Amino acid sequence: MTDLSFFRNKTVLFVAGISLGILILVVIFSPKRNVSPPPSSPPLASVYRPELINLGEQKRREAAAYRTSITDRLPIYVEGFKTSVGIKTTINIFSLPSDPVETIHFEIYGPSYLVADASEFTNPNLTAFKESHLHGLELMKDQGIDPQKLIFIYADKEYVRNTTRAWLDKLGLAP
Amino acid sequence: MRLRSLPFFLITSLSLLASAPWAHAATPPDQYHFDSFFPLLKFIPPPRLKVYEHLDQSRTYEHTRLNIISQVTSCENSSDCIAEFQHCSDSGCGPTQTGHGTCRQSDPDEPGTCEYLQNPTCTAQVGSTDYSRPNEISYPKEQNEWQRFDYIGSNNSISWGTHNLALSLCDRAELQLIALTQANQTKRTLDQTAEWPLGWVDWEYKTVSGQTLLEIWNHLGGLQGIGQALTDAHDTFLVSGGDNVVDVSESRQQLCQQVSTQIHSPAIRALLESPIYPPAESKGFARCSICAEGICLSSAAGEALYTDLSIRASLAAALNDLFMTYPLEEARTTLQQAIEHNPLLPYTQIATKDAVPSHLTIILHPQVAGLPEPFTLAALGHIFDYQELMNKYGYKLMEQPTAVKGGAFVTSIGQTLINFAYGVVSLFVDLSSHLITIPEPMAQSILELQNPVYRTRDTSDELQKDSYESLSTLIDSTRELYVGKPLDAGESRRRLAYLTCQDPDYSAPQETIIESYALGTRIGCNKDTDTTTTSVCDGQEFTKITGDLATPTSDKAIQIFGSMRGFLTPELLKIYATAGEITGVPCEILAGIHYIEADLNPTGSLVSGRPLGTPEPDAGGKVFNTLLDTAIYAGTELKAKVGGNLASVSDYVTALSRYNGGGNANCQAGYPWPIPYTGCPKTDEGEDDPYSVNYLDARHSTMYLLYCADLTACEPQVFERDGSYTFALTMYQQMTGVNL
Numbered sequence: 016m017t018d019l020s021f022f023r024n025k026t027v028l029f030v031a032g033i034s035l036g037i038l039i040l041v042v043i044f045s046p047k048r049n050v051s052p053p054p055s056s057p058p059l060a061s062v063y064r065p066e067l068i069n070l071g072e073q074k075r076r077e078a079a080a081y082r083t084s085i086t087d088r089l090p091i092y093v094e095g096f097k098t099s100v101g102i103k104t105t106i107n108i109f110s111l112p113s114d115p116v117e118t119i120h121f122e123i124y125g126p127s128y129l130v131a132d133a134s135e136f137t138n139p140n141l142t143a144f145k146e147s148h149l150h151g152l153e154l155m156k157d158q159g160i161d162p163q164k165l166i167f168i169y170a171d172k173e174y175v176r177n178t179t180r181a182w183l184d185k186l187g188l189a190p
Numbered sequence: 191m192r193l194r195s196l197p198f199f200l201i202t203s204l205s206l207l208a209s210a211p212w213a214h215a216a217t218p219p220d221q222y223h224f225d226s227f228f229p230l231l232k233f234i235p236p237p238r239l240k241v242y243e244h245l246d247q248s249r250t251y252e253h254t255r256l257n258i259i260s261q262v263t264s265c266e267n268s269s270d271c272i273a274e275f276q277h278c279s280d281s282g283c284g285p286t287q288t289g290h291g292t293c294r295q296s297d298p299d300e301p302g303t304c305e306y307l308q309n310p311t312c313t314a315q316v317g318s319t320d321y322s323r324p325n326e327i328s329y330p331k332e333q334n335e336w337q338r339f340d341y342i343g344s345n346n347s348i349s350w351g352t353h354n355l356a357l358s359l360c361d362r363a364e365l366q367l368i369a370l371t372q373a374n375q376t377k378r379t380l381d382q383t384a385e386w387p388l389g390w391v392d393w394e395y396k397t398v399s400g401q402t403l404l405e406i407w408n409h410l411g412g413l414q415g416i417g418q419a420l421t422d423a424h425d426t427f428l429v430s431g432g433d434n435v436v437d438v439s440e441s442r443q444q445l446c447q448q449v450s451t452q453i454h455s456p457a458i459r460a461l462l463e464s465p466i467y468p469p470a471e472s473k474g475f476a477r478c479s480i481c482a483e484g485i486c487l488s489s490a491a492g493e494a495l496y497t498d499l500s501i502r503a504s505l506a507a508a509l510n511d512l513f514m515t516y517p518l519e520e521a522r523t524t525l526q527q528a529i530e531h532n533p534l535l536p537y538t539q540i541a542t543k544d545a546v547p548s549h550l551t552i553i554l555h556p557q558v559a560g561l562p563e564p565f566t567l568a569a570l571g572h573i574f575d576y577q578e579l580m581n582k583y584g585y586k587l588m589e590q591p592t593a594v595k596g597g598a599f600v601t602s603i604g605q606t607l608i609n610f611a612y613g614v615v616s617l618f619v620d621l622s623s624h625l626i627t628i629p630e631p632m633a634q635s636i637l638e639l640q641n642p643v644y645r646t647r648d649t650s651d652e653l654q655k656d657s658y659e660s661l662s663t664l665i666d667s668t669r670e671l672y673v674g675k676p677l678d679a680g681e682s683r684r685r686l687a688y689l690t691c692q693d694p695d696y697s698a699p700q701e702t703i704i705e706s707y708a709l710g711t712r713i714g715c716n717k718d719t720d721t722t723t724t725s726v727c728d729g730q731e732f733t734k735i736t737g738d739l740a741t742p743t744s745d746k747a748i749q750i751f752g753s754m755r756g757f758l759t760p761e762l763l764k765i766y767a768t769a770g771e772i773t774g775v776p777c778e779i780l781a782g783i784h785y786i787e788a789d790l791n792p793t794g795s796l797v798s799g800r801p802l803g804t805p806e807p808d809a810g811g812k813v814f815n816t817l818l819d820t821a822i823y824a825g826t827e828l829k830a831k832v833g834g835n836l837a838s839v840s841d842y843v844t845a846l847s848r849y850n851g852g853g854n855a856n857c858q859a860g861y862p863w864p865i866p867y868t869g870c871p872k873t874d875e876g877e878d879d880p881y882s883v884n885y886l887d888a889r890h891s892t893m894y895l896l897y898c899a900d901l902t903a904c905e906p907q908v909f910e911r912d913g914s915y916t917f918a919l920t921m922y923q924q925m926t927g928v929n930l
Binding site for chain 2: 064065066090092100101102105107109111113120122124125127128129130131132137138139140168170171172173174175
């Protein structure tokens with residue numbers, strides 16, 4: 016018959032408890048093993064687009080998934096939107112198969128993006144853009160689309176992109 | 191009491207601690223890179239140490255005189271504290287700066303005074319690029335550094351990396367065995383010395399079957415001895431600069447025999463699944479400092495590491511490539527010169543105790559006397575803050591980098607933030623900031639080892655310059671840049687530009703069949719002409735456009751078309767026709783876009799006229815490798831610009847204007863210069879845009895270019911080229927004989 020009195024010894028129990036405690040602390044506080052990522056499953060599309068450069072993979076995956084869910088509600092194309100400064104604009108929200116899966120085009124035609132002056136007092140193009148942009152957001156919401164969950168391409172041409180970005184920053188509309 | 195049991199428990203606990211799988215990580219901790227690897231850079235001769243500056247290149251702190259143009263001092267009536275000022279020197283004054291202060295009221299009974307203070311900061315998100323991904327980048331084998339050689343493709347072997355194609359099974363097994371041996375050596379070295387060797391290998395890297403390199407090594411049996419012999423010979427060869435060649439023919443023979451006779455054994459299969467070049471996650475260094483009136487400060491918060499996932503394998507591959515391409519003597523000369531420029535180089539490929547920092551500190555010597563000790567990033571960064579210190583030790587900055595978009599991934603692995611605050615200073619101090627990156631030892635040498643091989647493929651013009659040296663690295667003030675290290679974008683351009691389809695290094699990322707490979711008709715080789723379409727550009731689709739197609743365009747338009755007609759080769763027409771069939775846009779319209787963007791140059795894209803194979807800023811940085819791709823892009827984008835409805839002349843004119851951004855519209859409001867165009871108001875969007883309709887008719891005979899090449903508005907200049915629609919309509923009329 017096995018003698019279990021050994022295990023009832025207070026000293027033995029004390030030492031065992033200390034050892035167990037140390038082991039638990041080591042488990043909790045040891046740094047995670049840093050392994051190289053295993054060969055990956057097909058990753059997201061290339062991040063050549065500047066709109067995606069600083070985004071984490073999680074954010075990109077979420078945007079890609081959301082875009083897939085709302086693609087059937089696009090395009091949203093509205094011509095002849097009258098702005099308060101007399102410039103008529105066209106609002107075009109669409110996606111192309113060749114675009115990165117995370118992105119949606121949100122383009123506004125009519126304002127001159129070459130006149131990049133970021134003051135509404137002197138540049139009616141900025142006002143026209145602002146009003147059209149806000150209207151575009153409303154159009155999306157009317158279709159049940161949450162713009163906050165999307166990553167927008169505002170233009171293809173670099174100068175248009177630069178001006179749009181500056182205006183959105185100025186207007187406080189940058190995502 | 192059983193005191194004898196006490197040691198049992200303690201020993202058990204301690205042994206578990208010592209052998210716990212979490213006792214060592216498979217990569218050195220970040221602090222090790224700062225504390226142990228960085229100081230080794232003092233062994234690189236200062237003029238050869240590559241250091242890149244991404245903000246202010248200047249290191250001269252010319253004493254400036256403050257010129258306050260206006261300054262609100264009292265905020266009794268208004269809390270707006272605004273000051274305008276300039277910094278002036280003997281050579282003139284800088285731009286006017288506007289600053290905002292805060293209103294301070296120390297005594298409620300006294301009017302407040304404006305206080306102009308600031309706390310300058312230097313922030314940057316230090317990213318990393320991943321050149322090891324095989325998927326989703328334009329040319330995996332060109333831009334993917336190590337897998338360019340090592341990629342295990344599909345069951346179609348042509349899709350594999352070049353060294354997997356070019357090397358025999360035995361050659362590959364030798365490299366794989368060395369990589370496994372070095373993985374084991376890394377762990378042994380770490381266990382024995384508590385130091386990481388400079389050529390450390392990640393022994394926990396997993397192959398496709400899920401085994402780590404160490405697990406594979408442990409089951410190699412007799413091959414371990416062969417691996418040790420091969421690796422010792424490899425190390426001896428490198429350390430001696432190629433002078434000491436150890437005869438390993440017997441070891442190789444034994445290896446080859448075992449591989450061929452036991453190829454189905456689990457151990458050999460695992461060996462052959464291993465990477466042929468050692469994987470490891472190396473780190474480079476970045477530092478930000480702020481200089482106020484010439485006094486430069488930084489701190490630990492201004493220092494960071496960036497991760498380089500592929501350099502370890504890339505450098506090993508580059509060395510192998512060098513000795514495969516050149517005769518032994520010539521390759522040896524290149525290697526010895528590279529070692530002279532970077533004495534750390536051979537040790538970056540060694541994983542034994544010979545390559546640990548403490549040993550290197552004994553056998554190598556600082557290249558210049560008096561370097562600060564300890565030689566830390568902070569110490570070297572301090573030197574790089576001051577020109578006189580740089581001159582004293584012989585350090586210099588690399589040429590101001592050129593931001594070039596590559597095509598690799600920006601990865602979240604190892605992203606860290608630099609966020610250094612200088613401290614409260616007056617708003618009026620003259621400030622500048624420095625942001626330097628210092629590649630780790632392997633990246634310091636890789637250009638030198640890769641270039642001799644690349645030059646065998648360069649044209650004579652390219653042999654005159656090495657412009658890749660100035661390509662920017664990870665951190666850029668615009669944060670749009672993501673080239674991981676010098677050369678990679680250049681490398682991909684060189685390989686795309688100069689490789690032929692007979693060259694095994696150029697093989698399409700997609701699968702291809704043996705017949706296509708042998709005939710040189712692989713996708714990417716002859717994609718422009720290797721199409722299955724029978725489309726021709728004969729005006730049939732153009733006639734479907736509603737509107738006036740019959741009125742002749744202007745004499746000027748016809749004259750211009752006549753001068754360009756010879757460039758409309760059958761090959762180009764076929765491309766336009768093919769893209770037209772795919773996109774539904776008439777070939778003449780695509781020709782019009784190609785004319786206005788690239789003058790019908792077959793190597794210039796329809797996106798912007800840039801050479802094919804280069805990133806297109808106007809497409810968000812996308813790289814198009816064939817003209818057909820750019821034509822398809824153009825057609826697709828054109829349709830999307832008008833909601834998919836391209837039917838009438840007016841639709842095309844509008845779409846073409848929008849394709850170019852619409853900035854040239856001559857009737858636009860708010861332009862900073864008067865536009866002399868007499869055709870306002872416009873009838874439709876784009877009807878006033880010379881990009882679409884210049885020289886179309888009398889109304890559009892004198893139109894003005896507003897958008898200059900520097901992405902800004904410029905004073906209107908008469909535009910002397912056909913608009914894109916004008917060209918298309920003229921082409922249609924001239925080539926079909928309509929109304930001639």
